[in-house]
């Protein structure tokens with residue numbers, strides 16, 4: 001029993017097997033130098049299960065009636081769910097001020113707008129997008145069918161999202177004005193206004209699940225931020241190609257400030273807007289980003305307080321699209 005209180009040791013072979021299983025199921029890539037991360041996150045899980053070595057845990061994950069449930073438990077332990085409302089506000093401003101108006105104008109007949117926050121963790125990102133649409137449309141929202149979908153692999157994260165009740169930490173980058181307008185404060189908790197909450201739906205989706213993504217239909221805007229850093233190039237390309245299929249031709253894709261599609265063979269090009277980290281489909285820049293240049297050219301400055309670098313090689317010449 002005393003032994004169960006100590007985290008079991010993971011051998012290099014056990015690490016290799018687990019890293020392969022995790023990669024095959026989710027695309028999350030654990031390089032060898034991250035063995036200690038996996039060991040520290042899974043140690044507690046083995047204790048909970050009263051399993052005292054990794055070989056036993058690997059069998060439990062690979063065969064038997066509970067393997068799918070255990071995958072979910074494991075993802076809950078190994079994924080990083082860090083997020084917040086209005087995370088990277090300069091980029092959100094680019095979306096709201098430079099793209100949202102044009103999209104609403106072009107959807108003026110159908111009055112339908114669909115947005116997808118892929119890998120949304122506990123829901124702050126899609127709820128933020130709903131707030132931006134709400135304040136942009138104002139009373140006109142009544143005439144519109146706006147859907148914001150938040151998906152994530154972690155059911156535990158989505159359970160928090162479904163509740164719509166957040167601790168102070170989640171609103172650390174939210175202005176007092178927005179807090180007043182869209183939240184109700186209850187002691188240390190912040191509950192999202194039901195008008196915003198009802199604009200957003202949450203679903204479990206593994207970004208590896210191409211068929212599952214197809215079922216979601218087409219979107220006008222896709223946000224996928226701060227998850228591709230955990231993927232290798234093959235998985236990144238797979239996910240970006242899937243987004244290509246699910247995005248309207250004049251739609252836009254926003255990625256995280258420390259992520260880049262450079263070097264990947266994918267049918268997107270970057271719009272040259274500092275802080276934008278925004279991409280449009282190749283061959284469709286004229287509709288998706290009118291009067292903007294694409295193809296690289298402007299250095300991207302990461303938000304202050306981050307160390308990410310994302311500069312564009314001088315050899316890439318920007319191209320004006322309209």
Ligand SMILES: C[S@@+](CC[C@H](N)C(=O)[O-])C[C@H]1O[C@@H](n2cnc3c(N)ncnc32)[C@H](O)[C@@H]1O
Nearest residue numbers: 026079082083119121153154206207225226227
């Ligand atoms: C750091 S959070 C990013 C949240 C939000 N997009 C943001 O930028 O604030 C990363 C999320 O990616 C999710 N994730 C990791 N691998 C995934 C996969 N294969 N499919 C879907 N979601 C995944 C994790 O569960 C986690 O909630």
